Amino acid sequence: MRDVSLWLGVLGVEKTVIERLVFDEDADLLVAHVRPTSRARSRCGICARRSPGYDAGEGRRRWRTLDLGTVRAVLESDAPRVRCRQHGVVVASVPWARHDAGHTYAFDETVAWLVTQSSKSTVTELMRIAWRTVGSIVTRVWADVDARCDRLAGLRRIGIDEISYKKGHKYLMVVVDHDTRRLVWAAPGRTSATVREFFDLLGEDRCAQITHVSADGADFIDTIVAASCPGAVRVADPFHVVKWAGEALDEVRRGAWNDARALARSEPKRARGRPPADAAPRLGSERAKALKGARYSLWKNPENLSENQRVKLAWIAATDLRLYRAYLLKEGLRLIFTLPYAAAVEALERWISWARRCRIPSFVKLQKSIVKHRARILAAIEHNLSNGLIESTNTKIRLITRMAFGFKSPEALTALALLSLGGHRPVLPGRT
16 A cells, blocks of 8 residues: 555545645644645535635645544645635635534544544543534534435424423424434424424425324414424323323322411410320321322322332322322323223213312313313324323433533534434444
């Protein structure tokens, strides 16, 4: 193998002429003076169309490439400008790096692979770059991937949800494909305009091909889905429906606890020291203390209760019929999602009638929401569809959010999430 071919492989470049190599011992830096081959020269940096030269630009510049062992390496070359018919005066493209980037393709791809596989500190220490530089690299690598593939092709059943990625009510709207189980789109925002942005990108023809849409019941999502995909089956996520019941139950529990605390405050105070054995029990205080620890006994599924939690639930059934009735309403709604469709239709009607007459304000209010979303709840049971996949995706995005702490913009976080979860993970240079 000739020395030139060897160095082209070591530096990870193609369509490049190596003029000379200089090693700076003081800086521990290898500088490779290079130029594009004649076929790769004088091309627009954006569209790669051959264009006439304009001027010499701002002189020579450098691009960081992969280290050679412990020695940092850079490519150095002229950076002339050309006049493109479409993009005007731009810096000419080079075959070893993306337009307006300070790192080579090999360096970018290695960083993008590492950031989907390892921690922030590992990437920054190994590659000797700042974390914000990682964000810029991930963004441009994803832009290239997105330009090569059509991630919205063939969508039929999708799930839509939002996730908080930063303090101050900062949200990402995410869309997953239930069939391929991939993240297909994400954007900052939590409004109808954000949801409309996705369907505008999808286009009218592809919107007509959507058959099912699962969501958490938010009106701003449902309105846009109904307008953009009128033929799609809209599905309410069972997890969120049961969560509504859990919140209604917790409201009843807090009310019972506050009543017990009010009773405790009305009881006469005891003198200092240990109370005598024949002292009257302080019913309000004891009840408030018992209810304070009853949350998980009421929230958890019966089959998952510990022995102590079963005892606590039995105590509630014997001492607070209103709270226990609220618990049974929550469990009744949860069990509807385990029934066959025909049985679930009848059970849901009975549950609505029960909740309407239960005289518990939080569940009377809940049944109105259930009536409003009844068709979507039954569609979830009929089509066996939920937002379980998207909740799993959200959990992974939360982990990525912790990794991406320090990115300047949500675009870098979105690019990292799409690279990691969108089915287009980067590969290391030289691997197939």
